[in-house]
Amino acid sequence: MKKESKKTKTIKVDYLARVEGEGAFHIKIENNQVSEAHLNIFEPPRFFEGFLKGRSFREAPDITARICGICPVAYQMSSVHAIELAYGVNVPEHIRLLRRLLYCGEWVESHVLHIYMLHAPDFLGFPDAITMAKKHRSVVERGLRLKKAGNSIVNLLGGREIHPINVKVGGFYRLPTKDQWSALTDELKWARDAAAETVRWVKDLPFPDYTFDYQFVSLKHEYDYPMNEGLIGSSSGLAIPASDYENEFQEVHEKRSTALHSIRKDGSSYLTGPLARYALNYDQLSAEARKLAEEAGLGKICLNPFKSIIVRAVETFYALDEALRIIALNPEGAAAVDVEPGVACRGFAATEAPRGILYHRYSLNEQGLIEAAKIVAPTSQNQRMIEDDLKAMVSGILDYDDDRMRHRCEQSIRNYDPCISCSAHFLKLKVERQ
Numbered sequence: 001m002k003k004e005s006k007k008t009k010t011i012k013v014d015y016l017a018r019v020e021g022e023g024a025f026h027i028k029i030e031n032n033q034v035s036e037a038h039l040n041i042f043e044p045p046r047f048f049e050g051f052l053k054g055r056s057f058r059e060a061p062d063i064t065a066r067i068c069g070i071c072p073v074a075y076q077m078s079s080v081h082a083i084e085l086a087y088g089v090n091v092p093e094h095i096r097l098l099r100r101l102l103y104c105g106e107w108v109e110s111h112v113l114h115i116y117m118l119h120a121p122d123f124l125g126f127p128d129a130i131t132m133a134k135k136h137r138s139v140v141e142r143g144l145r146l147k148k149a150g151n152s153i154v155n156l157l158g159g160r161e162i163h164p165i166n167v168k169v170g171g172f173y174r175l176p177t178k179d180q181w182s183a184l185t186d187e188l189k190w191a192r193d194a195a196a197e198t199v200r201w202v203k204d205l206p207f208p209d210y211t212f213d214y215q216f217v218s219l220k221h222e223y224d225y226p227m228n229e230g231l232i233g234s235s236s237g238l239a240i241p242a243s244d245y246e247n248e249f250q251e252v253h254e255k256r257s258t259a260l261h262s263i264r265k266d267g268s269s270y271l272t273g274p275l276a277r278y279a280l281n282y283d284q285l286s287a288e289a290r291k292l293a294e295e296a297g298l299g300k301i302c303l304n305p306f307k308s309i310i311v312r313a314v315e316t317f318y319a320l321d322e323a324l325r326i327i328a329l330n331p332e333g334a335a336a337v338d339v340e341p342g343v344a345c346r347g348f349a350a351t352e353a354p355r356g357i358l359y360h361r362y363s364l365n366e367q368g369l370i371e372a373a374k375i376v377a378p379t380s381q382n383q384r385m386i387e388d389d390l391k392a393m394v395s396g397i398l399d400y401d402d403d404r405m406r407h408r409c410e411q412s413i414r415n416y417d418p419c420i421s422c423s424a425h426f427l428k429l430k431v432e433r434q
């Protein structure tokens with residue numbers, strides 16, 4: 001029997017286009033084992049934490065909203081919650097509900113964009129959503145209208161669809177009238193039905209038979225499916241306020257990347273985002289959302305990352321259902337409560353961006369100026385887990401040819417929807433064999 005020669009295969013991407021910043025992708029296979037799997041995100045310095053220094057706490061929501069065009073509400077909500085905690089501010093119930101409603105709009109916007117435009121083409125064998133629309137026009141049109149429904153919520157309550165300007169520490173600058181919300185209700189009812197159809201559509205996509213044993217981390221709430229309130233919980237039993245985040249989690253620098261990786265203090269990787277929220281808060285979903293999840297075959301925990309598209313669809317339905325529930329309550333009252341500086345203080349908050357936990361910390365002086373800020377985005381928290389997942393996934397497809405392996409790696413990365421740009425079709429494959 002002829003002895004097999006030593007083989008090394010390297011799948012290497014020197015530059016990832018359509019990524020927020022610069023990045024590279026590298027997998028090395030030696031003797032039929034994956035020895036390296038790296039997703040290197042070379043984000044250029046954004047300087048937002050530096051921009052915040054010396055600025056009034058009142059400017060934080062508008063500055064942080066510019067960090068992301070897809071999740072500006074998450075950045076705003078984390079900033080206002082952290083600063084309100086620092087000053088001991090408790091907002092009334094109607095403001096709490098309206099903030100949750102604004103978050104519903106962002107979840108719909110983001111999830112629908114990911115499901116229909118960025119991820120579904122992977123499963124259906126199309127290079128992009130435009131090509132997919134030639135064969136599935138009605139499906140793509142449904143997605144576009146669904147996304148517009150989310151945009152409408154953000155536009156009405158946030159002041160505009162992108163980078164909302166109506167959010168302030170203490171509440172809002174102004175509130176929509178009852179008539180304005182009523183004019184939106186019919187479209188949201190259509191959108192809720194369309195979201196249910198979306199769950200039924202994505203459940204039948206061809207999913208790879210693959211699972212991964214995740215450590216889930218998300219907010220946990222006593223009675224709400226978490227968006228902008230709750231303790232930070234985990235599948236390993238963690239339950240802490242946001243003020244303890246840095247006691248349990250840390251950012252580490254990898255020489256190969258300018259982007260920081262977040263890990264637990266014990267060195268373990270963890271997953272934040274839809275799969276984590278769903279696993280830790282299944283019982284807080286509405287009865288209708290749980291029924292849809294059951295029909296889709298999810299169970300109470302989903303360990304197949306490729307099925308994250310189903311979980312996002314369930315969360316989209318829930319967000320629209322929750323939006324209609326809140327609008328029906330007709331939350332009314334003052335647009336905001338007054339917040340005035342007085343003493344030096346610190347504030348912490350974590351909210352659930354569509355992609356996972358977004359952590360903010362602020363130090364404020366007596367005049368209400370920001371002396372220090374720390375922001376940890378979901379993408380940096382998931383980077384290490386993406387690499388772990390890639391390594392395990394590639395180990396099971398070593399017999400794939402290079403093109404098929406590249407496609408599966410791209411699809412695996414997009415399971416995490418790490419950002420709008422790196423969710424696009426980006427991998428340019430280079431294979432080295434020895």
